[in-house]
Amino acid sequence: MPKIVASKALSRFRVLDLTRVRAGPVCVRHLADFGADVVKIENPDPEEYAGPRDAADFQNLHRNKRSITLNLKTPEGKTIFEQLAKTADVVVENYRPDVKFRLGIDYESLKKINPKIILVSISGYGEDGPYKNRPGFDQITQGLSGLMSVTGAPGDGPMRVGGAVTDVTAGLLAAMGVMTALLERDESGEGQWVQANLLQAGLTLLDFQAARYTMSGEVAKQVGNDHPTFMPTSAYKTEDGYINIAATGLGVWEKFASAIERDDLLIDEQFKSAKGRSTGRARLNAELSKTLINKTSAKWVELLLEKGIPCGPIYAMDQVFSDPQVQHLEAIGRVTHPILGELSLLNQSIKLTRTPSQIVASSPLRGQHTAEILTELGYDSAMIDSLTKNAII
Numbered sequence: 001m002p003k004i005v006a007s008k009a010l011s012r013f014r015v016l017d018l019t020r021v022r023a024g025p026v027c028v029r030h031l032a033d034f035g036a037d038v039v040k041i042e043n044p045d046p047e048e049y050a051g052p053r054d055a056a057d058f059q060n061l062h063r064n065k066r067s068i069t070l071n072l073k074t075p076e077g078k079t080i081f082e083q084l085a086k087t088a089d090v091v092v093e094n095y096r097p098d099v100k101f102r103l104g105i106d107y108e109s110l111k112k113i114n115p116k117i118i119l120v121s122i123s124g125y126g127e128d129g130p131y132k133n134r135p136g137f138d139q140i141t142q143g144l145s146g147l148m149s150v151t152g153a154p155g156d157g158p159m160r161v162g163g164a165v166t167d168v169t170a171g172l173l174a175a176m177g178v179m180t181a182l183l184e185r186d187e188s189g190e191g192q193w194v195q196a197n198l199l200q201a202g203l204t205l206l207d208f209q210a211a212r213y214t215m216s217g218e219v220a221k222q223v224g225n226d227h228p229t230f231m232p233t234s235a236y237k238t239e240d241g242y243i244n245i246a247a248t249g250l251g252v253w254e255k256f257a258s259a260i261e262r263d264d265l266l267i268d269e270q271f272k273s274a275k276g277r278s279t280g281r282a283r284l285n286a287e288l289s290k291t292l293i294n295k296t297s298a299k300w301v302e303l304l305l306e307k308g309i310p311c312g313p314i315y316a317m318d319q320v321f322s323d324p325q326v327q328h329l330e331a332i333g334r335v336t337h338p339i340l341g342e343l344s345l346l347n348q349s350i351k352l353t354r355t356p357s358q359i360v361a362s363s364p365l366r367g368q369h370t371a372e373i374l375t376e377l378g379y380d381s382a383m384i385d386s387l388t389k390n391a392i393i
Helices: 022-033 056-061 074-088 099-103 107-113 138-144 165-190 198-206 209-218 248-259 263-267 274-279 279-290 299-306 324-328 370-376 383-390
Strands: 016-018 036-041 067-071 090-093 116-124 193-197 233-237 241-246 312-314 334-335 339-344
Touching: 016 074, 016 339, 022 036, 022 056, 022 090, 022 116, 036 074, 056 263, 056 339, 074 107, 090 165, 090 198, 107 241, 116 165, 138 198, 165 193, 165 198, 193 198, 198 209, 233 279, 241 279, 241 299, 248 263, 248 299, 274 279, 299 312, 370 383
Parallel strands: 016 036, 016 090, 036 067, 090 116, 116 193
Antiparallel strands: 233 241, 241 312, 334 339
């Protein structure tokens, strides 16, 4: 049966996927969603993968791919990989930095096989330096990057961000690197080595918090749900839940105070300036909370939006996917898995009008496309049977 292409956007590219866990698969998922022919290379030994294949995490990360089993530690497996590399545009891996060299699939080795190849390496801390051999995990790099030091309430100690943010960001940065390298290759005709790491992903997310230090030496502190500098921007308890309000800037602040019938706050000397509202945040929040507790979240959101004041409810996950705007954005994509049946997965977030992405295939079964891919390389059934018997595939 012919392969259904997810999108025409990247359909001319082939990607060899050697990734596992999260950061690498996030990168490759982006390419697969936009139609790249992604060949997921897996070890024939099913025990190598630590997580359950039928879990939501695996299904969400590995859709729109084909799977081939291949033992890269054998000469025969290495030969097949090199044949695939000759046909590929991109190889993505997130081994520890030394592993690719031991396997002989580092950039200089791949470049000899295919000068146009782009190797993408995603690591915890970078491909060299004093931490290069440390195992990289999202929470560890959240701490090392400083992200946890600015997350959480003052005095409560560091707090991890609720999502795997350095993993996901590293994957997206790597995908951006792939696209940049492919565009540059159109000019030079050559590939290159793209690198991303979880530590710098955390720094990327800190953005202005990090810049406050690099520019002026200011060490950002935890401020809970408050904005570090612009108040009132925070989360406030209502009659039945919580809402976010961002009433910064003099004009919006004045409209907000009037909308909640607290004009008395406008004549308070401390609250007349942005700096005063920031330094007096504890007292300001206490005053606002006295009023906001008296109506439901929905009522406040309706009232404040009518006045043009940025605000919104704070949802639990079930409420998120019931929201009409989230549904309008088609944030859920559906696909049928041969064993698990119909699945609802997180859809691609980037919209292209002419060559949109689709989820056209569920995650592949282990080695589901091994024979198909080897046949494309010119192997016949007898050769494939021999490779199977010798545990090469």
